[in-house]
Amino acid sequence: VYGYRHVVYTRQALPHGLHFEAVTYDGPHVGARLIVVGGVHGNERCGTSAIHRVTAEIERHGIARGSVTFVAVANPLARAKGTRAGDRNLNRSLGTRSSPTAFEDHVANHLCPLLARHDVLLDLHSARSVTTPFAMVGPMNNEGTLEPFARAAEERALARRLGVGRFVDGWLSTYARAAERESGIGTTEYMRAQGGIAITLECGQHDDPEAAEVAYRAILASLAHLGLTAEPSPPQTSEIEYLGLYDVVVREHEDDTLARTWCSFDPITKDDLLATRSDGARVVAEEDGVVLFPDPAAPAGSPWFYVARTMPGELFG
Numbered sequence: 001v002y003g004y005r006h007v008v009y010t011r012q013a014l015p016h017g018l019h020f021e022a023v024t025y026d027g028p029h030v031g032a033r034l035i036v037v038g039g040v041h042g043n044e045r046c047g048t049s050a051i052h053r054v055t056a057e058i059e060r061h062g063i064a065r066g067s068v069t070f071v072a073v074a075n076p077l078a079r080a081k082g083t084r085a086g087d088r089n090l091n092r093s094l095g096t097r098s099s100p101t102a103f104e105d106h107v108a109n110h111l112c113p114l115l116a117r118h119d120v121l122l123d124l125h126s127a128r129s130v131t132t133p134f135a136m137v138g139p140m141n142n143e144g145t146l147e148p149f150a151r152a153a154e155e156r157a158l159a160r161r162l163g164v165g166r167f168v169d170g171w172l173s174t175y176a177r178a179a180e181r182e183s184g185i186g187t188t189e190y191m192r193a194q195g196g197i198a199i200t201l202e203c204g205q206h207d208d209p210e211a212a213e214v215a216y217r218a219i220l221a222s223l224a225h226l227g228l229t230a231e232p233s234p235p236q237t238s239e240i241e242y243l244g245l246y247d248v249v250v251r252e253h254e255d256d257t258l259a260r261t262w263c264s265f266d267p268i269t270k271d272d273l274l275a276t277r278s279d280g281a282r283v284v285a286e287e288d289g290v291v292l293f294p295d296p297a298a299p300a301g302s303p304w305f306y307v308a309r310t311m312p313g314e315l316f317g
């Protein structure tokens with residue numbers, strides 16, 4: 001039993017009679033400030049159930065140092081509806097707004113300042129299709145203007161201890177990042193822009209109970225690695241499958257069509273046809289790799305799918 005200095009329960013009113021809820025446990029000594037988020041997408045429940053399980057344990061034992069905040073259901077409207085989004089995807093165009101309109105704008109006005117008060121974000125998600133769990137990390141260190149970053153080593157050291165062996169990084173080209181525009185700002189991009197490190201953990205298929213186990217083990221691993229509990233830091237994953245995101249294809253016209261019903265991690269070979277534009281122009285693979293995060297229903301002007309190349313595991317860092 002570690003005890004703690006104090007616990008802060010936050011409950012702030014949102015539209016539709018819903019609330020933004022968070023709980024923060026402060027340890028008796030100074031240390032890292034971790035925030036764990038579930039339910040950014042309402043139909044993804046693994047993070048929420050893992051958070052409930054861990055908070056029940058922390059209520060009994062406390063934490064050794066630092067602080068940890070849990071947001072079990074980041075998007076309560078989407079959760080109430082059982083859908084990915086309430087009014088819109090919370091994980092796009094994330095930022096505070098002086099005149100919030102969509103439900104998610106109201107959530108963001110509570111979530112963003114909370115993220116900014118922490119050092120490390122673990123954002124827990126699940127997927128529609130059956131996938132190997134994977135962690136998404138940010139770019140390598142760079143001093144560019146679009147996504148400058150200086151903490152890649154710390155971020156990847158944590159990622160390697162979460163219990164998964166597949167990693168995707170978001171090192172998009174300047175051109176690709178510009179094509180995403182502000183829609184590319186989700187929880188992790190927001191967190192890094194505030195000086196923190198951030199990992200999205202895709203824990204498995206929505207309805208697979210194992211996804212909640214993956215999420216639960218990742219939270220405990222994060223607490224241990226960051227020194228919030230006295231447990232030894234978990235061993236690093238040595239078998240690494242590393243994919244480097246390098247481009248985003250924007251749907252330009254509603255008559256643009258995908259070459260087939262792509263699923264994340266579908267392998268592609270250089271020159272494979274990926275999609276056809278409304279004017280007949282072919283979108284082909286520039287390199288061998290995989291398709292990621294296809295959104296067949298993307299509106300014109302929005303990200304449609306991403307492409308990643310297979311990277312040598314030793315380059316992951």
Ligand SMILES: [Zn+2]
Nearest residue numbers: 041044125126
């Ligand atoms: Zn998600």
